[in-house]
Amino acid sequence: MKQVVTCQEMKFCDSYTIERMGVPSCVLMERAALKVVEELEKRFAGEYKKQKILCVCGSGNNGGDGVAIARILHQHGCQSTIYLAGNPDHRTEEMQRQCQIAANYQVPVVNNLHSEEYTTIVDAIFGVGLTREIKGEYRDLIAELNEMSGWKVAVDLPSGVDGDTGAELGIAFHADLTVTFAFRKAGLCLYPGRKLAGQVIVADVGIYREDGAEPKLFSMEKSDLRELPEKEADGNKGTFGKILAVAGSSGMCGAAFLSASGAFATGVGMVKIVTPEENRIPLQTMLPEAMISCTDDLEKDFDWCDVLVIGPGIGMTVKAADKVQFFLKKAKQEKKPVVLDADGLNLLAENPKWKNYLDSHVILTPHMGEMSRLTGKSIRELKSDRAGAARALAAETGAVCVLKDACTVTAAPDGRAWISLSGNAGMATAGSGDVLSGVLAGMQAMYPETPVEEKDTGFYAALGVLLHGAGGDQAAVRKGMAGMKAGDIACGVAEILKEQQNF
Numbered sequence: 017m018k019q020v021v022t023c024q025e026m027k028f029c030d031s032y033t034i035e036r037m038g039v040p041s042c043v044l045m046e047r048a049a050l051k052v053v054e055e056l057e058k059r060f061a062g063e064y065k066k067q068k069i070l071c072v073c074g075s076g077n078n079g080g081d082g083v084a085i086a087r088i089l090h091q092h093g094c095q096s097t098i099y100l101a102g103n104p105d106h107r108t109e110e111m112q113r114q115c116q117i118a119a120n121y122q123v124p125v126v127n128n129l130h131s132e133e134y135t136t137i138v139d140a141i142f143g144v145g146l147t148r149e150i151k152g153e154y155r156d157l158i159a160e161l162n163e164m165s166g167w168k169v170a171v172d173l174p175s176g177v178d179g180d181t182g183a184e185l186g187i188a189f190h191a192d193l194t195v196t197f198a199f200r201k202a203g204l205c206l207y208p209g210r211k212l213a214g215q216v217i218v219a220d221v222g223i224y225r226e227d228g229a230e231p232k233l234f235s236m237e238k239s240d241l242r243e244l245p246e247k248e249a250d251g252n253k254g255t256f257g258k259i260l261a262v263a264g265s266s267g268m269c270g271a272a273f274l275s276a277s278g279a280f281a282t283g284v285g286m287v288k289i290v291t292p293e294e295n296r297i298p299l300q301t302m303l304p305e306a307m308i309s310c311t312d313d314l315e316k317d318f319d320w321c322d323v324l325v326i327g328p329g330i331g332m333t334v335k336a337a338d339k340v341q342f343f344l345k346k347a348k349q350e351k352k353p354v355v356l357d358a359d360g361l362n363l364l365a366e367n368p369k370w371k372n373y374l375d376s377h378v379i380l381t382p383h384m385g386e387m388s389r390l391t392g393k394s395i396r397e398l399k400s401d402r403a404g405a406a407r408a409l410a411a412e413t414g415a416v417c418v419l420k421d422a423c424t425v426t427a428a429p430d431g432r433a434w435i436s437l438s439g440n441a442g443m444a445t446a447g448s449g450d451v452l453s454g455v456l457a458g459m460q461a462m463y464p465e466t467p468v469e470e471k472d473t474g475f476y477a478a479l480g481v482l483l484h485g486a487g488g489d490q491a492a493v494r495k496g497m498a499g500m501k502a503g504d505i506a507c508g509v510a511e512i513l514k515e516q517q518n519f
């Protein structure tokens with residue numbers, strides 16, 4: 017799990033290191049430039065003289081990095097050239113200093129982008145100081161750079177990417193590689209910024225957080241699954257967790273099947289599906305391991321379970337609404353974790369008073385459409401700030417919010433949020449969310465010894481999202497992104513756990 021920062025937090029870390037710790041700004045800039053040069057030279061593989069590098073520099077400190085990069089490459093024998101964008105009167109002190117040093121070393125400066133063919137283009141126009149939409153000359157410049165051939169490397173952020181939200185502010189540089197400093201910026205984790213950045217390398221340049229400053233935003237990748245607990249050798253099907261899936265409606269049992277499959281893939285002991293009688297035979301045929309409950313003795317079903325999944329395929333009938341209300345109310349009273357998914361969320365949107373039944377043990381799993389119904393905000397608005405939207409819903413409801421998208425964000429009501437870097441486009445397939453609901457429930461059951469008040473529901477949910485994404489990546493390797501189906505994701509989850517736990 018790695019810390020992720022907003023632009024404002026990054027600027028705070030910069031000034032803490034410079035002003036409070038006394039590390040001169042030019043030292044940090046030199047280290048930043050050296051790190052970028054190191055990454056560039058890995059690709060040059062010793063053939064420096066063949067390289068023609070264009071460093072396109074803005075008037076801020078990102079531009080200063082670019083000028084320093086050009087100067088170091090020049091010293092190393094590459095043919096590096098500087099192109100200075102923007103108004104010289106707006107240059108920061110650091111940028112002016114870098115221009116002076118580069119002039120002392122006689123690093124070439126060009127006024128025409130097309131005077132040469134370049135093997136590499138370095139974008140140092142804007143970094144964390146980008147504050148508004150890009151227009152006019154800068155827009156034309158970035159459009160031209162995108163048209164040019166050559167390997168494209170962005171310094172800190174691709175110019176035009178909003179470092180907080182990943183949004184493209186009018187236009188953005190299309191990078192193959194982004195070398196970002198100290199921490200990954202949130203905009204490099206969220207689309208479209210994540211795509212525009214290409215490969216991302218986080219370079220240590222000696223900028224750190226203030227001691228005691230609590231990070232609130234994290235990225236998670238497959239290696240973080242090492243945090244999953246081991247399966248206890250002396251456990252039994254009772255201690256490995258009992259999941260109640262309130263799922264399916266008359267003649268609709270696919271979602272129930274997939275949700276239960278997701279839960280089984282995580283290694284839970286038992287799954288019971290509460291569903292209409294018509295679904296009994298098909299479900300027993302497809303998944304004989306699951307118990308099926310078709311009675312109206314909801315109390316008994318509730319008492320049996322450790323964790324609930326409510327919603328996959330239940331429909332929007334009055335009967336479904338009664339069931340959802342009953343289980344939500346009981347779960348709050350008895351502090352049992354709940355994953356509220358699909359129609360469970362749509363029913364919640366229709367019954368705003370139910371928000372009183374939510375607490376920090378409830379995980380809401382809306383996709384963009386469901387989120388729009390829940391919040392009244394348009395999908396466009398939600399997509400412009402996914403992390404902000406997930407955090408706002410978590411803060412408003414007091415529940416955990418898993419906002420599902422190409423890049424899923426999990427937010428806890430205390431302000432922490434996790435961005436999953438696992439998963440692929442093949443997971444945008446029917447039933448993928450149903451599998452996730454079961455995986456999330458299974459994750460909550462993986463910590464049976466932890467007292468309920470100490471359970472970190474948000475973090476476990478974020479691990480579940482990561483595991484589901486890693487399962488999807490596994491499925492894509494086996495079946496291909498086009499051919500994979502939701503059931504393959506559940507199989508992938510089981511395979512990933514096998515890898516992690518050596519069995």
Ligand SMILES: NC(=O)C1=CN([C@@H]2O[C@H](COP(=O)(O)OP(=O)(O)OC[C@H]3O[C@@H](n4cnc5c(N)ncnc54)[C@H](OP(=O)(O)O)[C@@H]3O)[C@@H](O)[C@H]2O)[C@@H](O)CC1
Nearest residue numbers: 030041044045076077078142143144145146147148149172
């Ligand atoms: N602090 C340090 O020592 C270190 C900093 N480091 C590096 O510095 C970077 C941050 O530098 P920064 O704060 O100077 O901001 P930066 O991204 O260069 O841009 C600012 C300029 O852009 C302009 N501008 C903004 N939006 C615009 C728009 N849409 N269209 C047009 N103009 C626009 C804005 O103009 P203004 O808003 O003032 O008109 C201002 O002139 C950081 O990402 C990292 O690379 C590293 O070397 C490590 C040490």
Ligand SMILES: [K+]
Nearest residue numbers: 139142173175
């Ligand atoms: K840049």
